[in-house]
Structure formats: structure tokens, C-alpha cells
Amino acid sequence: MEAASIPAGTPASERIKQWIGTYGLVIVLLIMPVAFAIQDLSDQGNLVRLGENIVTGLSNGAIWALVAIGYTLVYGIVELINFAHGEIFMIGSFISASFIATIGLTVDSSFLPVALGLLLTLPIAMIGSGSLNVLIERVAYRPLRGAPKLAPLITAVGMSFILQNVGLLWKGGNQQGVPDLLEAQTTLVTIFGVTIEHADVLSIGVTIPLLLVMTTFINRSRLGKAMRATAQDPEAARLMGINVDTTISLTFLIGGMLAGAAGLIYAMYQTTIWFFQGFTGGLIAFTAAVMGGIGNLRGAVLGGLIIGCIQQMSDNRIGSEWTPAIVFSYLILIMVFKPSGLLGEQTRDAG
Amino acid sequence: MSVAASETAKPPADPKGKKKGLNLPPWAEKGLIPGVILLIAVLLPLIPAIGDKANLMQQMAVALAYVVMALGLNIIVGFAGLLDLGYVAFFAFGAFAVGWFASGHFAYVNNQEGLHILVGGNTVNLPGIHINFLLVIVVAMILCAIAGVIIGLPTLRLRGDYIAIVTLAFGEIIHRSAVNLDSVTIGETPITAGRQGISPVDRIDLPFLDPFTVLDKKPWYWFALFLVVVVLFVNFRLRDSRMGRAWIALREDEVAAVAMGVPAVKTKLLAYASGAAFGGVAGAFLASLLNTVNADQFQFFFSILVLAMVILGGLGSIWGVVIGAIVLSIINNYLIPDVINSVPGKLGLDFDMTQVTFAIYGFLLLLMMILRPQGLLPERRRAMELTEHADTTDDTLYTARA
Numbered sequence: 001m002e003a004a005s006i007p008a009g010t011p012a013s014e015r016i017k018q019w020i021g022t023y024g025l026v027i028v029l030l031i032m033p034v035a036f037a038i039q040d041l042s043d044q045g046n047l048v049r050l051g052e053n054i055v056t057g058l059s060n061g062a063i064w065a066l067v068a069i070g071y072t073l074v075y076g077i078v079e080l081i082n083f084a085h086g087e088i089f090m091i092g093s094f095i096s097a098s099f100i101a102t103i104g105l106t107v108d109s110s111f112l113p114v115a116l117g118l119l120l121t122l123p124i125a126m127i128g129s130g131s132l133n134v135l136i137e138r139v140a141y142r143p144l145r146g147a148p149k150l151a152p153l154i155t156a157v158g159m160s161f162i163l164q165n166v167g168l169l170w171k172g173g174n175q176q177g178v179p180d181l182l183e184a185q186t187t188l189v190t191i192f193g194v195t196i197e198h199a200d201v202l203s204i205g206v207t208i209p210l211l212l213v214m215t216t217f218i219n220r221s222r223l224g225k226a227m228r229a230t231a232q233d234p235e236a237a238r239l240m241g242i243n244v245d246t247t248i249s250l251t252f253l254i255g256g257m258l259a260g261a262a263g264l265i266y267a268m269y270q271t272t273i274w275f276f277q278g279f280t281g282g283l284i285a286f287t288a289a290v291m292g293g294i295g296n297l298r299g300a301v302l303g304g305l306i307i308g309c310i311q312q313m314s315d316n317r318i319g320s321e322w323t324p325a326i327v328f329s330y331l332i333l334i335m336v337f338k339p340s341g342l343l344g345e346q347t348r349d350a351g
Numbered sequence: 352m353s354v355a356a357s358e359t360a361k362p363p364a365d366p367k368g369k370k371k372g373l374n375l376p377p378w379a380e381k382g383l384i385p386g387v388i389l390l391i392a393v394l395l396p397l398i399p400a401i402g403d404k405a406n407l408m409q410q411m412a413v414a415l416a417y418v419v420m421a422l423g424l425n426i427i428v429g430f431a432g433l434l435d436l437g438y439v440a441f442f443a444f445g446a447f448a449v450g451w452f453a454s455g456h457f458a459y460v461n462n463q464e465g466l467h468i469l470v471g472g473n474t475v476n477l478p479g480i481h482i483n484f485l486l487v488i489v490v491a492m493i494l495c496a497i498a499g500v501i502i503g504l505p506t507l508r509l510r511g512d513y514i515a516i517v518t519l520a521f522g523e524i525i526h527r528s529a530v531n532l533d534s535v536t537i538g539e540t541p542i543t544a545g546r547q548g549i550s551p552v553d554r555i556d557l558p559f560l561d562p563f564t565v566l567d568k569k570p571w572y573w574f575a576l577f578l579v580v581v582v583l584f585v586n587f588r589l590r591d592s593r594m595g596r597a598w599i600a601l602r603e604d605e606v607a608a609v610a611m612g613v614p615a616v617k618t619k620l621l622a623y624a625s626g627a628a629f630g631g632v633a634g635a636f637l638a639s640l641l642n643t644v645n646a647d648q649f650q651f652f653f654s655i656l657v658l659a660m661v662i663l664g665g666l667g668s669i670w671g672v673v674i675g676a677i678v679l680s681i682i683n684n685y686l687i688p689d690v691i692n693s694v695p696g697k698l699g700l701d702f703d704m705t706q707v708t709f710a711i712y713g714f715l716l717l718l719m720m721i722l723r724p725q726g727l728l729p730e731r732r733r734a735m736e737l738t739e740h741a742d743t744t745d746d747t748l749y750t751a752r753a
Contacts, residue, residue: 081512143721149511150434154662155720157655161713168706325527328520335517336505
């Protein structure tokens with residue numbers, strides 16, 4: 001702030017700052033893969049282990065990308081970190097697991113019923129999570145529109161706690177198994193020694209069509225246009241005859257639906273669910289959204305994939321008990337080097 | 352024991368008298384009610400029905416420690432407007448100051464003979480590092496102030512929600528480290544004891560007094576009350592100081608404040624450091640009172656609990672925060688486990704009320720924000736901003752105490 005008040009050309013310190021701002025984050029992100037690549041090459045002479053980390057990381061990251069989009073959409077339109085979004089994702093998992101149990105799918109079911117059942121579960125999880133998100137917006141956030149910014153954020157934290165306890169009462173405090181319908185860990189193909197499993201195909205296969213549908217919706221449809229207009233300037237959008245309240249509800253609906261889909265994939269992928277997955281998962285996804293540049297859809301996807309890889313490498317090599325700490329350290333590093341994220345514009349809050 | 356007890360009662364009474372004498376004209380009236388409350392608080396344990404129940408006295412001491420902690424968080428969130436969701440980190444550092452420097456944790460120090468600084472009694476013969484509790488408090492404050500500055504640095508360029516997330520991440524990193532660092536050793540001792548906890552730790556041993564005991568909680572209560580009075584006094588002085596006004600200016604409008612010459616970096620870092628230092632004091636006291644430094648104490652939930660105290664009382668309002676902390680301590684330690692725990696059972700529902708403590712707080716935060724965002728006992732300036740926009744003139748803002 002002091003430096004900004006002396007506009008005398010671009011001194012060396014300022015240029016170094018700019019350089020760090022542009023490349024610092026990329027370098028920080030490359031530290032882990034490069035270090036592990038060197039380690040692999042010297043230990044085994046090939047990069048199979050790193051390759052497997054990255055494949056698993058990408059498919060894992062697809063889940064975080066879906067959740068991260070919810071954060072980014074909501075932040076883009078109402079400038080609120082929807083803390084309860086991670087819990088929406090958790091509830092999506094729970095709805096999926098309960099529905100699968102209700103229609104009686106088990107590990108022994110043959111391919112056709114499993115495929116049909118999952119095709120049926122997906123919209124149910126999406127609608128359930130989406131409408132919950134809309135309800136939360138209506139009850140908890142809308143009354144506070146126009147209040148100081150601290151107020152809705154604190155409400156979001158409160159909402160997140162309430163939903164966590166709903167999950168706790170619903171499925172109990174322990175991790176619950178979900179039938180491994182897709183034999184998630186079974187190898188499908190092996191390319192250059194890197195195995196690709198059913199779970200990887202599932203998560204990529206569901207995520208990409210969803211993303212395509214959603215981007216088309218936002219870019220092409222009238223409602224999507226209204227969303228973009230509201231994100232740019234709510235007041236002006238209202239003057240142009242856009243129903244801002246409906247648009248905001250719609251944003252929460254889309255974000256919640258994607259989180260619900262992510263919940264189903266997560267349940268199929270990890271084959272365990274528990275009430276606390278939303279808290280950690282939500283923070284990881286939020287980190288992804290910030291890394292990509294909050295408010296930017298492509299950024300959220302990119303961030304999700306990167307965070308997935310970081311998480312997987314850390315799980316595999318450092319120990320999964322350290323993974324949250326490592327992801328959060330990355331979050332802080334991003335804030336230090338480039339608060340606007342990889343693809344993001346400068347926002348009002350992160351200068 | 353009652354003779355020793357009445358002796359310990361004196362130190363808390365002194366600062367009150369001083370405070371009244373110093374600011375006679377404005378405080379003569381305002382100081383009267385706090386003075387009476389303080390007197391009641393000091394004399395409360397002398398009533399046998401209250402003082403003889405060790406459990407109750409313990410809970411009251413814990414509540415007072417929460418008051419200290421909430422007052423610390425109030426500096427960061429209430430005065431400076433920096434939403435801190437990782438306050439538990441400072442509790443952790445304060446507690447670890449006790450765990451590291453006042454327990455047998457580092458048993459191999461000095462050839463297993465231990466390191467002793469200004470401690471007396473049986474402690475002299477124990478292995479490990481043992482430092483007098485008053486010095487440990489100083490160590491805790493320094494540790495936390497440094498941690499506060501470290502957490503403050505990355506948030507300097509950020510505002511609002513981003514600060515909340517960075518502090519949350521910091522708190523979680525500290526929690527994870529406390530859980531996992533039991534596998535990393537310094538010399539032959541792990542850095543933390545993870546979920547098992549460092550236990551036992553030294554009890555408070557003040558000069559000229561008998562060492563505090565586990566059985567009699569009255570001295571702990573008076574010591575906590577003493578801490579509260581000191582912290583309250585410091586808080587009032589800080590609020591009305593040049594620094595306090597700078598904090599409030601930054602909270603209200605950062606751009607305008609910087610334009611008026613408020614040094615943003617220094618001011619924000621000092622807010623973090625001083626808020627953190629109070630957290631450290633309370634953390635050290637709690638660790639000693641609960642006799643353990645356990646990684647499970649440092650969860651995100653705790654940050655929210657302290658934040659809820661500040662919000663319930665009213666952001667930035669010192670007396671409000673005191674009330675908020677006491678009310679929530681009562682709810683947390685008494686109402687939920689003892690009173691309403693059996694309600695679901697009576698209604699034929701099959702769950703434990705303690706399970707849904709989180710939800711109760713979540714609901715409380717929600718209700719407060721929607722129905723009474725300014726808190727139970729709001730700071731006058733903030734109440735004006737939130738409710739009576741029309742009446743807020745330069746004149747009323749000027750006369751409102753911050």
C-alpha cells in the first residue's frame with residue numbers, strides 16, 4: 001500500500017513483485033510434481049507412480065471441480081462464501097446412499113439394474129441437494145441481503161453446523177459403507193503402466209457432460225444471461241427487468257445440483273460416506289475455487305483438478321493425515337502470491 | 352482453607368478501586384455497577400453452597416477463561432473487523448506453552464534432571480521443563496503474538512471473506528499439526544502428544560501463596576477472575592487509545608482510514624497480536640486447569656464457540672462480549688449436558704442432545720444474525736449503523752463510545 005503511493009516508473013522492487021504475482025503461484029504449484037518426478041526417476045527409472053497419482057488425482061479432482069463451481073457461482077453473484085455448500089455435497093452423498101439402499105441395489109446386482117439405478121439416483125441426488133440449497137438461500141441468506149457482509153458469512157457457518165448435525169443424526173457418527181456397485185478399484189485399462197480404474201472413468205464420465213450442459217446453459221440461455229448480468233451488477237440488472245431474487249435462487253439451485261452429483265460420484269468412488277466429509281471436502285473445493293480465481297467457472301474446474309492431484313500426491317507419499325494441512329497451506333500460499341487466482345480477475349476483496 | 356481463600360480474594364479487588372479512582376467523573380457512575388458485580392463475583396465462592404462444589408467452581412473458572420478468550424477475539428473481530436475463524440490456534444499455542452514449559456513432557460532435558468525456573472515445592476524434583484506459571488503466561492503471550500503476526504501477514508492484502516478463510520485454514524493447520532506431530536520428535540520426545548494429550552501439567556503456583564490443588568477450585572476461580580479484571584482493564588484502555596480508534600477506523604472504512612494516515616499494516620498486525628496474546632493467556636490457564644494439553648481440544652468448533660460468544664454479546668461491545676461468553680458457557684457446560692439432554696428421550700426421540708451441540712450453536716448464530724445482528728448488548732456505534740440509519744449523524748457518531 002505504501003509502494004503504490006509513489007508512481008515513479010516501475011522500480012525494480014515493483015517489477016519483482018509483478019513477476020512474483022504472475023509466476024509465483026505456478027512455481028509453487030509445480031514444486032510437488034517436479035520434486036516427486038525427480039524422486040521417481042531416481043528410484044525406479046520411470047514415472048509410473050507419478051502418473052498414477054495424477055490419473056487418480058484428476059478423477060478425484062473432478063469431484064472437487066463440481067463442488068467448487070457451486071462456490072464460484074454463488075460468490076460471483078452474491079459475494080458470499082457459502083460455507084454450507086460442503087454440507088450440501090455431503091447431503092447429496094447421503095441421499096444417493098439412502099436411495100441406492102431403498103431400490104435394493106447391492107454388490108451382486110447385474111450390470112443393467114446398476115446402470116439404470118444409478119441413472120435414476122443421479123437426478124434425485126441433484127434435485128435433493130439443489131432444492132436444499134435454494135431453501136437455505138431463502139431462509140438464511142435472503143433476509144440478510146443488504147446487511148453488513150459479516151452477517152451472511154456467519155449465518156452460513158451456522159447453517160453448515162446445522163446441516164452437519166442433520167447428517168450426524170441421519171447416518172450416525174461413524175463412516176458408513178456404500179455398496180461398491182461399480183467395483184471402483186478394478187482396473188479397466190493400463191496405458192504405459194498407468195492403470196485406469198472404473199472410478200476414474202465414472203467421475204470423468206459424469207463430470208464432463210455436466211460441465212458442458214451447465215456452461216451451455218449459462219452462456220446461451222436467457223436465464224444464464226440473467227445470471228451473468230446479475231453477477232456483474234445486481235442493481236443495473238434489476239433496472240433492466242431481471243428478477244434478481246429468482247436469478248439468485250437459480251444460481252443456488254445449479255450449484256446445489258452439481259454438489260449433489262459430486263456427492264453421488266464421491267459415494268461411488270470412495271464407497272464410504274460420513275457426516276464430516278462435507279467440512280473437509282467443502283474447504284478443499286473452496287481452495288480449488290480460489291486457486292482458479294473465484295467467480296471464474298473454468299478456473300474452478302482447473303483448480304479442482306490441480307487440488308485433486310495435490311491431494312492425491314500428498315495422500316500417497318506424505319500421508320493422508322497431513323493432507324488437509326497441506327491443502328490449507330496451499331490455500332494460504334495462493335493468498336500470499338495471487339489472491340485473484342490462476343484465471344481470475346481482480347476482485348474487490350482480493351486486491 | 353478459608354483463611355487462604357480470603358487472602359487470594361484481595362488481588363482482584365484492587366484494580367477495580369484503582370480504575371474508579373483514575374477516571375472519576377465519567378466512571379463514578381459507570382464504575383459503580385461493574386464494581387458491585389465484581390464484588391459479588393469475588394464473594395460468590397464464600398457461600399458454602401457454591402464454593403464447596405468443586406465441579407461448579409471448575410465450570411465457573413472455565414467460563415471466566417472463556418470470557419478472557421472472547422475479549423481477545425473481540426479485539427480482532429469486533430474492533431478491527433477482521434473476521435478470524437482460526438482463533439483456536441491461539442488457544443493451542445497458549446496451551447502448548449504450558450505443555451512444553453510447565454510439565455514433564457520433555458523428560459530428557461538436562462540428563463533427566465529437568466530444568467526449573469522459579470518453581471517450588473515438589474516440582475523441583477520432577478524431570479522436564481518447569482517454569483513458574485506467571486512466566487509461562489508471558490511465554491504464551493509472546494508465542495501467540497508471534498503466531499498472530501504470522502497469520503496476519505498473508506491477510507494484509509485481503510478483506511472480508513478471504514480473511515475468514517485464511518484464518519480458518521491456519522487454525523486447521525495448527526489443529527492437524529497438534530494431532531500429527533506426535534510422530535515427529537525433538538531429541539527423544541515427540542513435539543506434541545497428539546490425541547493422548549500432555550498430562551499432567553504443572554498446577555498454578557503463585558508467589559506467596561500455596562500451590563493450587565486439584566480438589567479446591569476456589570483459588571483457580573479467583574485467579575481467573577483476576578485475569579478477567581486485568582484483561583477488561585487493558586481492553587478498555589486499548590479501545591480508547593490511539594490504536595483502538597485506528598482499529599475502528601479501519602473497520603469502518605479501510606480506504607478512508609489509510610487516506611487519513613492510519614498505518615494499515617502496523618494497525619492490523621497489532622490487532623492480531625494483541626487479540627492472540629489474550630487467547631494465549633486463556634489457553635495457558637485452561638490447560639493448567641484442565642490438567643491436559645490434548646490435540647482434540649483444538650477443533651474448528653472451538654473457534655466458532657468463541658466467535659458465537661462475541662456475536663451473541665455484540666461485536667465490539669466489551670460488556671456485551673463478557674455477557675455473551677458467560678451465557679454461552681452456561682449453555683455449553685450446564686444447560687446442554689445437564690438440563691435439556693433428557694428432553695429428546697422424554698419426547699420419544701432417539702438421540703443424545705450433546706450430539707447436536709453444533710446444531711444448537713448453528714441455530715443460535717442464525718437466529719442472532721437474522722433477528723438481532725447487533726448482539727444482546729450492542730456497541731452503540733454499531734447499533735446505530737445497523738438500525739437507525741436516519742439518526743446517524745456526525746454528532747451522534749462522535750459522542751458514541753466506540
